[in-house]
Amino acid sequence: MDFRLVDLSADEIAAQLAVVEPLTESVRALIDAVIRTEVPDDDLDDARRRIDAVTASLRAAQKPGSYGVPFTRDFTGMPWGNAAVGVRNAIAPPLRVDHHDDGTATARVRLGAAYEGPAGLVHGGISAMLLDQMLGEAASVGNGTPCFTGTLTVKYLRPTPLGDVDLRARTTGSEGRKVFVRAELCDADGPTVTAEGIMVSPRNLPSPDQIAKLRAATAADHDA
Amino acid sequence: MDFRLVDLSADEIAAQLAVVEPLTESVRALIDAVIRTEVPDDDLDDARRRIDAVTASLRAAQKPGSYGVPFTRDFTGMPWGNAAVGVRNAIAPPLRVDHHDDGTATARVRLGAAYEGPAGLVHGGISAMLLDQMLGEAASVGNGTPCFTGTLTVKYLRPTPLGDVDLRARTTGSEGRKVFVRAELCDADGPTVTAEGIMVSPRNLPSPDQIAKLRAATAADHDA
Numbered sequence: 001m002d003f004r005l006v007d008l009s010a011d012e013i014a015a016q017l018a019v020v021e022p023l024t025e026s027v028r029a030l031i032d033a034v035i036r037t038e039v040p041d042d043d044l045d046d047a048r049r050r051i052d053a054v055t056a057s058l059r060a061a062q063k064p065g066s067y068g069v070p071f072t073r074d075f076t077g078m079p080w081g082n083a084a085v086g087v088r089n090a091i092a093p094p095l096r097v098d099h100h101d102d103g104t105a106t107a108r109v110r111l112g113a114a115y116e117g118p119a120g121l122v123h124g125g126i127s128a129m130l131l132d133q134m135l136g137e138a139a140s141v142g143n144g145t146p147c148f149t150g151t152l153t154v155k156y157l158r159p160t161p162l163g164d165v166d167l168r169a170r171t172t173g174s175e176g177r178k179v180f181v182r183a184e185l186c187d188a189d190g191p192t193v194t195a196e197g198i199m200v201s202p203r204n205l206p207s208p209d210q211i212a213k214l215r216a217a218t219a220a221d222h223d224a
Numbered sequence: 225m226d227f228r229l230v231d232l233s234a235d236e237i238a239a240q241l242a243v244v245e246p247l248t249e250s251v252r253a254l255i256d257a258v259i260r261t262e263v264p265d266d267d268l269d270d271a272r273r274r275i276d277a278v279t280a281s282l283r284a285a286q287k288p289g290s291y292g293v294p295f296t297r298d299f300t301g302m303p304w305g306n307a308a309v310g311v312r313n314a315i316a317p318p319l320r321v322d323h324h325d326d327g328t329a330t331a332r333v334r335l336g337a338a339y340e341g342p343a344g345l346v347h348g349g350i351s352a353m354l355l356d357q358m359l360g361e362a363a364s365v366g367n368g369t370p371c372f373t374g375t376l377t378v379k380y381l382r383p384t385p386l387g388d389v390d391l392r393a394r395t396t397g398s399e400g401r402k403v404f405v406r407a408e409l410c411d412a413d414g415p416t417v418t419a420e421g422i423m424v425s426p427r428n429l430p431s432p433d434q435i436a437k438l439r440a441a442t443a444a445d446h447d448a
Contacts, residue, residue, distance in 0.1 A: 021274040033282035048247040058257035066337035083347040112291035123307040124373035125353030132349035149348035202410040
């Protein structure tokens with residue numbers, strides 16, 4: 001596991017997000033437009049050339065490989081490249097997950113044309129992906145630390161129309177490094193897809209106790 | 225189900241693909257660049273404005289809603305907006321699935337930064353999505369007709385590094401409208417994730433016999 005630390009304050013992270021989130025949102029709109037556009041071929045070719053020029057300008061300086069999951073100095077994960085929740089990843093809807101005091105995790109997200117499988121319906125694999133993320137969120141300590149999926153079982157009760165969906169997940173037990181979790185995806189009429197997962201914490205993950213100590217030590221450094 | 229027919233010849237479809245596929249590929253490169261770029265904030269803002277301009281030009285004429293799954297006059301599906309295989313959908317890697325005479329379906333795909341979960345590794349939900357698509361491909365009659373997933377069970381044997389992966393799927397039996405399918409996702413060292421699925425054919429789907437008759441009738445029309 002990569003536990004690279006980045007020395008950024010909460011303000012610095014907020015400043016980065018203020019630039020990066022609108023950019024990613026623009027790319028999401030572009031993905032949708034490319035799927036649905038009916039402009040003539042010459043306009044499509046022109047769009048391609050203009051997109052390539054933007055990409056070249058962004059590649060003037062770039063991280064090698066992938067974004068990874070850096071952690072801030074108070075051990076908050078920054079999974080900004082994540083395929084489900086990444087604020088820099090236009091593939092992610094993105095899920096914005098809320099963690100509640102009762103241990104549940106919830107999210108509401110609008111799934112547009114880019115998430116289609118059968119005509120007008122959410123791709124079954126996209127539902128599985130979002131539910132997998134929710135299972136991991138409920139199983140994690142709630143700080144963005146990635147959790148590995150051991151087994152994922154997804155049951156499709158009925159088709160999910162494209163549009164707004166709600167997701168919720170909660171743990172149902174644990175055994176050593178294994179955490180048992182359930183989740184569901186709902187449209188306005190109730191659950192359409194349910195999932196059960198056995199999630200596994202990475203072997204070399206700092207424990208919640210260790211994370212609390214790291215955070216206290218960092219806070220003490222800053223107060224000193 | 226939407227069985228909208230489009231009256232396009234094979235040549236016309238090839239001509240559309242020749243324009244659309246490079247455009248979608250350019251958007252995929254842009255998604256990657258936005259995740260990994262380290263250019264200054266002003267350049268990011270400039271990129272956003274240029275992307276918004278391209279999106280506006282594409283939206284000058286567009287389909288309402290989603291792309292759907294139109295069928296050609298010989299009943300070949302065009303799932304071009306599909307989240308896993310869609311040639312117009314930059315979220316799709318895309319999977320290019322080969323159907324073999326022995327009934328298996330295979331695909332090889334490169335998963336880059338946009339498919340990340342834990343640092344450097346494929347998101348477990350992305351593996352589930354691709355396997356779900358492969359299960360559907362093996363269960364379908366091989367003409368792009370969408371198949372609904374009933375139950376999907378995914379087992380993660382070990383982490384999958386980002387990079388090239390191979391997928392294969394095959395049916396193991398059927399019962400009425402249910403088709404039982406297995407699939408696996410492999411890196412260079414062998415399987416990393418396996419899946420079992422119970423896939424369900426849509427109730428109002430033309431049967432393979434009906435499709436064969438439709439195709440024969442269309443061919444006869446054109447010969448006439």
